[in-house]
Amino acid sequence: MKTSNLLDKQLAHDILEVALSTGGDFAEIFVENTKKSNIVLVSGKTDTLQSGIDYGIGIRIFKGFGAVYVYTNVMERENLLKVAKEAAAAVRGTNNGAIKVLDFTEKTFAEKHPAKILPGTKSKKEIVDVLRNISDISLKYDPLVTQTRGAYMDVDQEVLIANSEGLWATDKRVLSRVFATAVASKGNEKQTGSRDIAGKFGQEILEILDPKYLAEESARIAVTMVNADMCPSGRMPVVIDNGFGGVILHEALGHSLEATGVAKGASEFCGKLNEVVADKKVTVIDDATIENAWGSFNIDDEGSMGRKNVLIENGVLKSYLVDRLNGLQMGMESTGSSRRESYKFAPTSRMSNTYFACGTDTQDDIISSIEYGLYAKKMGGGSVQPATGEFNFAVLEGYIIEKGKIARPVRGASLIGKGSKVLADIDMVSDNLEMDAGVCGSLSGSVPTNCGQPMIRVKEITVGGRD
């Protein structure tokens, strides 16, 4: 999709030239003009109604394996050249201006994720009515549901990426998400449940979404959990269900495969390419090309085409997620994985839509294989320390499995462990792959990513609970 007027070509050329004037190896400009809209209802009443424009430029200069990054939203020519000059001053080069800025060639590509209805087309009143309907259904689901929260957001981002090698790429990225949360109360105890729909598409989301499903699923989880006992702690086999269950993969493996950590020797998967790192049932893919998926993109934030990267194939590590700068240090090409939240962040290697490929075990086989363990039906967010692979995440909907049967719901559970260990301990993989949206926060800010997997069994994980 074409966008124009973000920056004059001559000015872009001049900025890049100033940026390289002190001996930088490569310079890049990222300009964005992004409209965002955000609507939140609490128990059917409007709570947040906000919209605005994010607008600015980031200039990046490479020197060796290091980079200088500056950003501003004072967009006058004079200031931009001044900022570029300040950035260049931080490049401690000797070979002044040796690298020339090449003439721009416009990058062309097909729009793989078209938005049918652009943000701003439908009235905000219509959006409020959809959220209110979801809230009404949730509140009627069960007397224990005392509160709801419904959120709608859309993003309409226009970007320009230009670099000293002559790249001139523009793109328009449209994202939408609707999030339903229910709160169930019983005495002093409150538990929440949520369900969402999200994609790299426009306001057609309002037509695609199923209000009854969002409302009832969020209410069902809240009510189940408010009636649950605390989860026992200890080491036990754990079944992690499909969809957002893939957050285990995202946290325990994905982040450790990002070049950001790998290039600096700060990942437990350094130097393990083509080695066996998981059971042969495990295949892991990061795919930015899935049509209209939340984590997809046409081009990454360095202007490289998004692509499908096989990270682990039948247990063997095949690829990292590589951005241009870290790729230099690692001697590897970009994998089209460089992303950033906005012009306020230098881009770096990030995930897109990351998932375990399907296996052949059935869900019944997996559950019935366990004498005593935890069934994590819905996972929450988590975090990981890439250098050691230690991770931690919350179980939002969990059940104890006893004698091969799902016995009772439990709340307050968390899973902790080390990525490489868990990966090696996955011994059953089912065939019901699904993906769910998340927002991943890391060095280059918060970016939309999908987590996905079929149901899997992990031999043993430490479950943190309260009893």
Next chain:
Amino acid sequence: MDIKLFKNALFEKAKAYGFSDCEIYYNNSKSLRVAVFQKEIAQYNNSDVSGVSFRGHINGKIGYSYSEKIDLDAIDFLLKEAAEHASINDGDDEDLNPDAKVLEFKDNSKFEASPETLINYALDMEKHGYEADERIKNIPMSITNTSEMETYIANSYGMELRQEGSYAMAMLALNAMEESQVKVNYELFLDKNFDNFNPEEHAKQGVAEVVKQLGATIPNSTKSKIILKNKAASDLFMVYMQNFYAETVHKGLSLLKDKIGENVANSMITIKDVAKHEKALLELNFDSEGTIVEDKNIIENGVLKGYLYNMKSAKKDSVKSSGNGFKASFKAPVATAPANFFINPSDKSFDELLKELGTGFIIDNLSGLHAGANPISGDFSLLAGGFYVENGEIKNAVEQITIAGNFYELLKDVLAIGSDLKFAPPQAGGSIGMPSMIIDNINIAGK
């Protein structure tokens, strides 16, 4: 463009759109950040970013909008969006501040630190880090950072307020290795003035923190007393902060509802929220609604004294705003946040806390707070690291444990408070400061 000229043009046109009153909130932040890796500048970030938000009443309802484009073209966008938001707003109304005061608060601890100074500091800190201990195998980041900010609020009632602030940060990420065990530590240093920093001291401190984690083992699961270190305590309080907001109480989401005048914590706990504190990085003389920040006790000797208020929640309870109507950024609506919120320290040194603990654990880092802590119920189950202590002496480091408990029970289970009050980096509004504390009845999940 000049913010006062922009304001005049915006207010003029707002009248034409039918707004009966209006407000502009402007924020500028400048930051310089240098990261060094293996004697090279790995990152150099310099930024200068401004944004405005608008809010105003039209037909008796309030509407919001914001823009990072501050030019005449942005005015119609701001007013059109705010008007549409007002037209569908059926939430509680909020007033603009009718107090027509004009005040300016300068930065009292302003300092100069050139890019060269920051680069050399990061290089020095990295060098001293490697020199301090041979078990330091990797220093993924040696970072220095200075931040400056300016906030300006004006409204159609004649209010005009400005506040400046600045602070410096240094961070050393260290990986230590011994017998194939890798330990990681991020040591963060904050000060009002960059000149107070010393790279060698920072490096030594960071290295000491990471090497003492080597040899960590997984302990058996148990229920134990712990010393929750100051930084970890701030991290935990961050999650539960919202329960002290009147706004959360009104929504029925705080278990502190109807608890004013009651014992909600051990009697040794006094929590204050103040505009300035000698150990806090920023002075916050007024909040994002232009209310002067009032110094107050939230908990006094274990008894809940009051909540944090913005204008909207204050109106509901027929009280005055406590000056806690902060926005998370210029893009965010007015919410509630602390100014400088802290537990009053005692005069007990960390060694005295250790003796008092006897046998138990020191917990000095918590992770997964956004996932493992339920802000409403108070339940938490968090990945933690720290040390095992026997008879007042640190025996060994512990790893891969979860600590689990409940925030409200924890407040009552405090057995002792230390003197080492430390403030976390400023977030929306101000920051949270905690001393280390001994806490009883914490579930430790290990082996």
